[in-house]
Structures are given as structure tokens and as C-alpha cells.
Amino acid sequence: MKSAPASDLPFMDAFAAPSQEAWRAAVDKVLKGADFEKRLVGKTADDIRIEPLYEAASPALRPLRGEAGRWHVAVRLDHPEPAEAQKLALADLEGGADFLSIAFAGARAARGYGLVADDVAALDASLDGAMLDLIRLRLDPAPQGRVNALLLAALVEKRGLSPDTLTIDFGLDPIGLLASQGSLAAPWPEIGRRLADTVRALKARGFAGPFITADARPWHEAGASEAQELGAMLATAIAYLRALENEGFPLEEARDAISFVLVADTDEFLTIAKFRAARLLWQRVQQACGLSPKPMILHAETAWRSLTRRDPWVNLLRGTIATFSAGIGGADSLIVQPFTAALGLPDGFARRVARNTQLVLLEEANLWRVADPAAGAGSFEALTLALCEQAWGVLQGLEQRAADGLPGIVAALASGTVQADLAKQREARAKAIATRREPITGTSEFPNLKETPVAVLAVAPVGRPTPRTELRKASEQDQGDLIDQLAGGATRDAALSAPEDSVQAQALPSQRLAEPFEVLRDKADAAPQRPVVFLATLGPIADFTARAGFARNLFEAGGLSAPSGGGFAKDGVTDIAALVAACTASGARLACLCGSDAAYAAEGRAASQALTTAGATVWLAGRPGDMEAELNQAGVTSFIYAGGDVIEALTRAHAIVAA
Template sequence: MTNPASATDLPFMEAFASPSLEQWRSAVEKVLKGADFEKRLVAQTADGIRIEPLYAAASPSARPARAEAGRWHVGARMDHPDPAEAHTLALADLEGGADSLVLSFAGARAARGYGLVADDVAALDTALDGVMLDLIRLRLDPAGGGRINALLVAALVERRGLAPDAVAIDFGMDPIGLLASEGRFAASWPEIGRRLAGTIDALRTRGFKGPFVTADARLYHEAGATEAQELGATMATAIAYLRALEAGGMALGEARDAVSFVLVADTDEFMTIAKFRAARLLWQRVQQACGLDPKPMVLNAETAWRSLTRRDPWVNLLRATVATFSAGVGGADSLTVLPFTAALGLPDAFARRTARNTQLVLLEEANLWRVADPAAGSGGFEALTRALCEQAWSKLQDLEREQHEGLGGIVAALANGHVQQGLARQRQTRIKAISTRREPITGTSEFPHLAEAPVGVLDIAPVKRVKPAMPTTKAAEQDQGALIDRLARGAVRADAVTPPAQGLNAEPLPSVRLAEPFEALRDKADALTKDRGQRPLVFLATLGPIADFSARAGFARNLFEAGGLAAPGHDGFSTGAATDIAALVAAYEASGARLACLCGSDAGYAAEGAAAAQALRKAGATVWLAGRPGDLEGPLNNAGVASFIFAGCDVIAALENAQEIASAETAAP
């Protein structure tokens, strides 16, 4: 890292005095004109971490970095159910610049109902035909039957005659993640740990280097987790694996080397960068607490599923760009960008190409990889990283204290509902922020596009998985190395299935996208439009000249269109400074709408609001008003105003009510 520039390097800087914090604060106070500094300029994250408007420069401290300097690995998902089609898409990804494939078998949560159907090595070989496994990285998505998926991939390597230590494969086994996402263990946790250790031992004996197990944060993120909750749960999962593998006879250092991580890169640039930096610090601290000499963590990233939208999905390209930048700056070893149409179905070649190119542009043109830690020394990032470490460590300790039927840690916290309850509280908080648009979603809750054209996805139905018949020989009692040999010779998935035993149950974590409440409203409005031939309509009853009503009319139109209701604009009905109430009512009657929303200035509401509301109510309208009524609420209610919409109101509830009122207008007269 270079030293700060000296005066000789930047001589022009001598012409400028360095302002003090007190001078800056004094200037800010003048601009605020008595407004509260804390409320206006200090924000808080979902974890309660303060975000100050100004930070002093920090001295970069030594922190763990990536094991490999240079570019992060560009990942592409391999999740088409048909092996031949999956092969075509994978080759296009690799030829287009990807150097890593994320193999998502059918049944993987991240496959979203799709996923590669490969019940034997032949099908897997077809999907990976022409893919040089010793020249790329392969990562398996956690899935039910993850042990079998790992053995199938190992069998393919052996069938092709490749040296296991020459391939880079992250086998992605994550039974704790399956407990969290599916709500069950197929056996007791000690037995699960024993099987996991046995499978890893078989793979290591063959020469595979791993990692073998994954601490996957995606399922917690999709269930509403904050950054600290995500980090705390992920670290607790990794610790549980360390304990289980050590109990299975593995040296603690080897157990550490068997673990990799998947974190989510979201649209909050500052917090995503801080989260990735904090993750490495936390894992270093865990290793130190275990008495190990710390090694760099294997940190994979994927862009956020919960932030994707089905409406105006092109905005997802921008979300992915912010997330990619943040993961790159934060120090991810590999990154997989979800294609912008992923929430609509299985992405086509074009969507996959844009996902690759989002990374390639930042790598090749922005050269983002050339600085190891761009955030080092930034007062803001260093402060957020430290604060997030503290919050996440506290969450980790909370999880470690949980107990359930002789179990402890994250497994107990999932089984007794502690994790689910904490995430549910945070999910409700976020839903409220989404509903009130304090957390806006561009293209969905803000600036919706009612005339958007549909985008293409692959025409393929989700996969229906059939559980294989139970084998006569318990696979768990077979030698796992022998199973690899049998699979390489043509055995099928069913031959490696383990019959379920008395296990552990938990409430599954939901997978929720933030835009879903608004998308449901849009879907309902679109169905009404299709059935009745006309979109549900709201009449904007504007008061005064354009300058008086344009701001609130724009606000109202934006709000109603977020629920799929049309709210056409117009030039108003002013006659000088006043409003032609008769012309306004006539225009309302001609529109055929049932819902009218008054839009004007506060002065206009005081002067004409009651009269306009009475006239519209007499014409049969349900009358709303855009803005906070203040002292006029009583008189306006008495005049016929039934509801008020304003910044901070519950938009979802308002739109549900508006749809009920407005949908009647599409009926035949």
C-alpha cells in the first residue's frame, strides 16, 4: 500500500486550508436551519448501526485477505434440468468469460424449482461434456442428497481419468442448511455429522482437496436476515461443522480447511462491502479461538435473490451491478450474478450473458480487481466493518447459547425456533418499510412502468422430483469410496440413497422476495384488465394551476400505478388561480372512474378542497386526497374525503383498498 500523497505530489493542495470538524459542523447547522442533525443526517442500519454523515480518515489495519491475489472467479449457474441443454448453456458461459460453474442439482433451493436432473454419472457427463474440469472451478449448490451429488461428481472425475488433486471442486454439502430450508434432518445430528465426516474422509482419501461443506448464508438472507444475523448464522453453522467433523475423527485444522462460505451481495453497497470484510475478520477470530493459525476463508458470493423483481426486471441489471461492485471491493473469491430474469423463470442465453458481462466489465474495463482492499483506510468502511463485526459476534454468541434436547448452537436454535422468530421479527420490520416505501423498490413500488413489454425466459416447466425407491442395502453402511467406484461404473442415485431414520424437525425458513406484495397487486390489476378490457382507473381531481398540483399529482400517479391502476395526467381545470369545479366534475363523470383523488397545494385544499370533495361525492365518486390533511382533516372528512395518501402511509393497504373501489369501473355500463 502506498503512502499518502505528500505536498510535493499535490502542490495545489497547499492553497486550501483543511477545515476542522467544528467548522464543518457549523456550516451544516446553518444549512439545517434548526432541523435536528440526528434525524436529518444520521441513519441507522437494520442492525442499529449508526451511519454518520462524515468520518475521519482511518489508519488501515492488518486484516485477512483472499488466499489468491488478483481477479475473482466469474461464476455461472448450471441449473437447466435437461443435461444436453445444460451443456449448451454451460459451454456458452465458459466461452463467454466465466471460469467457474455452479452446479445446481434438481432439489437445490437455489435452483428455484429447476436444477440439473442427473441420477447417474452418464447424465452428469453429458451436462459437462467438453468442460475441462481441471481448468475451471466447480461449486455444488447445497441440495437434498448433497452427499450423493458429491459422490457423483467424484465418480465423474475418476471416470474421466483426472487426478482428483488437480481439480478445484467445492462439494457444497450443507445438512444444516437443509434443516433450515426444508425443516428436517434425515437422522440425528450426531449421525449426520458422522456420515458427513465419513464422506469427506472418502473424498480426501481419493485425493480431492475440497472444500467439502458449505456454510450458506443465502437461506437466512432470503428469510429477511440483517447483515449481522446473516453473518452470525453463517459463522455458527461453520462452527457446528468444525465440531461435528472433529467428533468424526478429523483433525481440527483439516476440518477448518473443509469449510467454505456463501454470502449474499445485495444492493446496499456500503453494508455489502462491510459485510464481506467483516466475514473474513470473524472467521479469523473463530480460528484463533480454536487455537488454529488462521488461514483465509473461501468466500463465494451470489447476488441477492430477495432483491430481484418480476416487474420492470431490467432494473435488476442495475441491482446486479451494485452488488457485483460491492462483492468485488469486499473481497469475494468468486461471484455468481443471478440473471435479471431469474424471478420470472429459467433465464435464457441473453440473460445469462448479461449476468456474465456485469462481472467482466467491472473486471476488464473498470479493473476493479487490481486493488486488494479498496476500502482500507476509509473511515466510513472501517467503522462499519468494526461495528458489524461486533453485532455479528453478539448474534453468534446468542446462537451458541441455545439448547434443545441435548443439542446446542445453530442446530438447537433452528430446532427450538429461536432463529425463525428472530428472522420473522426482522422480516415484518422490512415488510413495513417496503409497504410504506421508506425502502423503495425502483420499477415496482416507485416509478412503475405499466406499459412494460414482457421479457423472455426459457419455456420449461419446473422439475417434479420423484423420490427414489429405498435400497435394500443402507448406503450409509457402505464404504463411501466403494460407492464412488460403483457410481463410476454406472450405478444410479437410488443405489446411494440412505433410508431415513429418526431425525430432527424445524420450521422451514421462507424464501421471500421484497417486491412480492406489490407484484401481487400488479398481477391482480392485470387480470382485471384482461377480463374487462380496461385497466382499473383513478381520476386525478386537480385543484388550481399546474404549478400547484403537479407535485402531488405526480406522487399520486406513481403510487396508484404501483398497484396497477391507471391515473392519467392532464392540464387541470384552473380558471386563473381558482378551479372550475363544474368542469372538474364533468371530466370525472366522463372518465368512468369510481375513485377520484384530489391533488393540489395546501392552500388549494384550504380554499377549494371541501367544495371539490362535495361535488365529486355528489357525482358518485369515492374521494381521496393526496397529502397530509393536518388541521383540515375534520372538514375534509365531513365534505366526503374518505382517505388520505401521503409519504409514509401504508401503500399496500391503500392500493388494496383502491383496487376494490376502482375495479368496479371496468364493468360494462
């Protein structure tokens, strides 16, 4: 009887395992004296080191999803008109989705659109044909979120469904609304009372929840780093835990009432680590509260800030990476932003591609079949733990801001501390975007000036709902009675409460990373004719191709056409007269010299003088080095090179071509 092999891969035993020292010696040989740290070690926005090589880690027992198997394919119901919203929703459900996220008008996630439903009849029409006991529902946090929750509960009652057979996340998130819109509907103690009353009323009807959402999206859209996003999300959840506990809820019930929303971005490693860290951190919070930990309910959404309006087809790649990362990281459900979302309300095709992105990864790639694929991978384990440490520090910092009866996260928003911290992150990232250290494919790199437009629905934005002015105080309203009134046909105004003096804060901005480049592209597109930059190439084509390609890519990122031909070489030198004639014929006010260092030394001065005499402003592609003063004297006014501020250069270029 043969003995079992020592390894599943016995042939690997023939090779000696290399040591870290041997690997480092080989790397140093290749680097030839270059700085190891600068070349091979990266840093995250939280200053976490990303090493080029990690040793295998011993996987530890980690909190996983509460429900084994596939994550849920979610789509957003956000068309303003109930009948049209219903058609889109049914197409999504028939096409493989099993989770509807309802974004009422005014919801941040609706981006100026959102379902307009002032009564149960309108909400019922938007969900006509949807079997609510076979799918999952979630309300996106929105103004009048309490009323939206009561409307949905009233719809369930009207349809005669048993709440205990349904899975509904009611999405109440007043802190998220404070961050997004700059105010609470009432003082914080009153907000806690209203939350508790609404949760009690819904539980009394048989709904299991969750009822409250700790939503990280406002922080992410405002530029938060991974640790800031996690810390703010957890601080929000802790504020809700305390609010419900103060209103008499046992901590276990308060914990079970909360769900989470986290953003999946285009950095695969950090997104996977972030989702894994979120579960570890929530487990730690529960332990600190003396609770026996339960898995968090973790919804995911691909990043709004990574979407582009230019070359939106690249958003398909961004969405795929984010979907993969959220799935591997352990999301319970996921919404993929349709690739045209930054341009308007997505049509059926864009929605179909978004949900199919998930279905392909579920059904064909089978990503869901392993509970934690990253377990034991040194890089993911190290990043997960580093993010936990950083996020816990952010959480503690926010908790220390508690003052005047306000929880830490609310007090930090009211004082402007959060806004200042996020502004620093936005500034740092904006610099990385402007210098293309963080390139945006199709926007800052490899732009396409001949892109064809994509289709979106012809729907006008709807804005926020406007209630009537004479309203009852919230303390005079019984939530259970309101559900009955709404089920009987009352409008949402019956459930609104009178405004009260409340906490105010500077609203967090919602910014996409590509916006600075898109502003320049829009400016160029608005011109009667597309502005042109003349690429004044020196020497034979083999000598100028690299820098001409760099310059064309840079100028086209701002919408400026920069065609290059076969050059002006003649008998081994540049025909400067022909070059100047071509520049004049192009009508370009800006000319950019493109060539090798040797060509700049031999012909740069003469070419610049000739172009300047002909009336062109002259730039040069590349770093000038010792020739800078000489080239400046010859007429070169600016230099473009890798690592320079492209936004600043393009802004100046626009001013020149428009003069």
C-alpha cells in the same frame, strides 16, 4: 538537487484542513434548527449508526483473499435437461466464465428447476466439452447432497482425471437444508458421521476440497440483517468444525474442509463492510480454536430478495451494485443473478448480461487490482468493526442455544428461536418497503405500466427428486465403493440411505422484497380492463403537478392507471362541473384530489361534495392538517401522503375500483 515534495499533492498544503467542529457549525447553519440525528444520521437493520462524515482511519492488517488477482466469474448450471444445460454452460465458459456452480433439482438456488441427473452419464452429458481441469466446479447445496458429491467424484473417475488437478467445492450443507426445508436426513450425530465418511472418501480419492459449505443465503432470503446473516453463517461453520473433530479429524483438516457463501445486496456500504467483516470474524474463530488463521474461501451471490418481476431491467442496476460491492469486499468468486431470474429460468441473453456485468468490472474497471480498496476509509472501517461486534454477539447467542447434543444453530432452528428473530426483521423491513422508506425502483417507485415482457426459457419446474422406498442404512454403505458403483453406471438410488428420525424445524421462508407490490400489480393486470383512478386536479397545472405526480406514482405501483391532463382551471379557479364530468366519463370509482394547500382550502370542500354526489369515492393527496374534519364532512374518505402505508392504501383502492 531538489528535495522531495512533502506530499504527493503539494497544492493541498495551501488549504487548511477543516475541523469537525467547523464542519458541524456549517451543517447546523444549513439545517436551520432541524434535528441533526433525524436528517443526517442513518441506522442499519442492526441499529448501527451511519454517520454523514467519518475521519480517515489508519488501515490495519486484515485477512485478505487467499488467492491474489481476479475473482472467479461463476455461473449456475441449472437447466433440468442435461443437453440444454450443456449448451448454456459452454456458452458461459466461452463467454468468459471460469466457474460452474451445479444446482441439482431440489436445490434452493435452482428455484424449482435444477439439473436432473440420476447417473453419471447424465451428469457427464451436462458437462460435455467442459474441461474440468481448466475451470472450477461447485455443487449448490441440495437434497441428497452426499449423493450429488459422489456422482461428481464418479464422473471425475470415469473421465480419468486426476483429482489433485481439479478445484471442486462439493457443497455439503445439511444445516442449510434444515433451514430451507425443515428437516435433517438423520439425527445430528449421524449427520456428523456421514459428513466425515464422505469427506474421508473424497480425500482418499485425492480431492482437496472444500467439501462442506456454510451458506448464508437461506438466512438472507428469510430477511436476516447483516449481523444475523454473518452470525448464522459462522455458527454453521463452527457446528461443522465440531462435527468433524468429533469424528477424528484434526481441527486444521476440519477447517480446510469448509467454504462459505455470502450474499451481496444493493447497499454498497453495508455489503462491502459485511464481506470484510466475514474474513475478520473467521480469523477470530480460528484463533479461538488455537489455529493459525488461513484465509476463508468466500463465494458470493447477488441477492435473490432484491430481484423484481416488474420492470426487471432495473435488476441490471441492482446486480451491478452488488457485483461491485462483492468485488471490493473481497469475494473469491461471484454468481450474478440474471435479471430475469424472478420470472423463470433465464435464457442465454440474460446469462450473458449477468456474466458480462462481472467482466466489465474486472476488465474495464480493474476492480481486482487493489486487494482492499476500502482500507483506511473511515466509513468502511467503522462499519466493518461495528458489524464484527454485532455479528459476534449473534454468534454467541446462537452458541448458547446448544442443548441435547445439538449444536447451537441446529438447536435454535429446532426451537424456533431463529425463526422468531427473523420474523421481527421481516416485519420491520416490510414496513419500510410499504411506506417506501426503502423504495424499490420500478416497483414501488417509478412503476412502468407499459413495460414490455422479457423472455425466459419455456421450461416447466421439476421439483425435488423422489427416491425409492427400500434403501440401505447409511452405516451399511461404503462411500468409496459407491463412487465405483456410480462410475460403473449405477443410478443415484444405489447411494441413497434409508430415512431416519431426525431434527425437525420450521423452514425459513424465501421472500423477495417486491412481492407485496407484485401481488397488487398482478391483480390489476388480471382485470378485463386496467382499473382507473381519476386524478381530480385543482387549480392551474403548476399548482397540482407535484401532488398529481405523487398520486400517479403511488397508484401505478399497484397497477392502477391514474392519468392526469392539463387540469380544469378556468378564469383562475377550477371548473368543478368540468372536473366532475371528466371523472364520470372516465368510469373511475375512485377520485383523488390533487392540488396545493391553498387550493384545498378554497375548493377542496366543493370539489369533494360534487364528486361524491356523482358517485365517486374521494381521496386527497397530501396531509390534511387542520382541514381534516372539514374535508371528511365534505366526502373525503382517505388521505395519501409521503410516509404512509402504500400497500394498505393500494389494497383499499383495489377494493374500491373492483366494487
